[in-house]
Amino acid sequence: MNDHDHDHGECRQLLKDLSDYIDGDLDETLCVEIERHMNDCDNCRVVVDTLRKTVLLYHDLPAEPMPVEVEARLLKCLDLEAFVGAN
Amino acid sequence: MAGLTIDLNLYADEATLIDALLAGDKHACACMVRQHGGQMYAVALRIMGDPDEAEDVVQDAFISACGKVASFEGRSKLSTWLYRITTNAALMRLRKRRDDTVSLDEPQVGDDGDLLPRQLGDWEIDPGRQALSSELRQEMEAAVESLPPSLRAAFVLRDIQGLSTQEAAEALEISETALKVRLHRARLALRERLAGYLAGQPQEMAP
Numbered sequence: 001m002n003d004h005d006h007d008h009g010e011c012r013q014l015l016k017d018l019s020d021y022i023d024g025d026l027d028e029t030l031c032v033e034i035e036r037h038m039n040d041c042d043n044c045r046v047v048v049d050t051l052r053k054t055v056l057l058y059h060d061l062p063a064e065p066m067p068v069e070v071e072a073r074l075l076k077c078l079d080l081e082a083f084v085g086a087n
Numbered sequence: 088m089a090g091l092t093i094d095l096n097l098y099a100d101e102a103t104l105i106d107a108l109l110a111g112d113k114h115a116c117a118c119m120v121r122q123h124g125g126q127m128y129a130v131a132l133r134i135m136g137d138p139d140e141a142e143d144v145v146q147d148a149f150i151s152a153c154g155k156v157a158s159f160e161g162r163s164k165l166s167t168w169l170y171r172i173t174t175n176a177a178l179m180r181l182r183k184r185r186d187d188t189v190s191l192d193e194p195q196v197g198d199d200g201d202l203l204p205r206q207l208g209d210w211e212i213d214p215g216r217q218a219l220s221s222e223l224r225q226e227m228e229a230a231v232e233s234l235p236p237s238l239r240a241a242f243v244l245r246d247i248q249g250l251s252t253q254e255a256a257e258a259l260e261i262s263e264t265a266l267k268v269r270l271h272r273a274r275l276a277l278r279e280r281l282a283g284y285l286a287g288q289p290q291e292m293a294p
């Protein structure tokens with residue numbers, strides 16, 4: 001498969017709906033259309049699969065907690081240290 | 088270690104906390120910082136890509152928030168209002184930064200032609216089944232940083248912080264439709280970039 005094969009009308013037309021599709025925000029008719037297209041189009045099947053994996057990977061990205069000293073400086077700059085009972 | 092001993096249960100619910108904030112109660116302000124500071128820091132860090140700048144953003148944001156509590160209309164959640172202030176503070180700093188160092192390698196998202204997928208190889212990785220390697224995590228973080236700021240903010244709020252479409256749109260002060268368009272563009276750009284790393288590459292299972 002290559003770029004050229006992929007660059008045809010229906011792929012292009014369905015592309016804009018793929019995020020709504022993987023989020024489950026797309027109406028039934030369009031879902032059916034996308035699924036039917038994916039049966040015949042390896043490229044779009046891969047794009048949907050890897051787009052979904054992209055989203056899932058970022059869901060798993062752990063959040064960096066705010067370091068204690070950053071929070072302390074934040075409270076200090078807001079003049080709120082006295083209200084959190086530090087020391 | 089100095090204990091941060093504020094009683095987070097001082098305010099029974101968000102409405103009570105907001106009333107106290109509106110009344111100028113400093114305890115309430117401290118409580119808001121302790122309850123929401125971590126999430127705002129996380130967003131600031133993802134948008135700025137730098138801990139020092141994230142700290143500046145969070146300080147800007149809470150100074151602004153504590154100073155204009157009266158402008159909180161109570162139509163959205165307190166967190167959504169804070170996300171809006173934090174995102175604005177971050178984007179403002181990015182704008183300033185870009186004046187100094189205009190990045191030429193930032194992906195330009197113009198017409199839809201730019202969105203056409205180029206990378207069409209399968210990924211072996213199975214998200215959720217295996218831990219992210221630190222190398223992949225760095226790739227993912229660098230990919231987010233390479234997004235244009237408006238797309239980055241939409242993606243960070245919706246897909247990393249997990250806000251609903253409605254909340255993310257409110258935080259960015261754009262329509263839900265516009266949010267979805269930005270989110271979709273961000274995801275496609277990230278997919279394209281991660282494909283360079285993940286396509287055709289068998290991922291080692293984490294032990």
Ligand SMILES: [Zn+2]
Nearest residue numbers: 011041043044
């Ligand atoms: Zn197709």
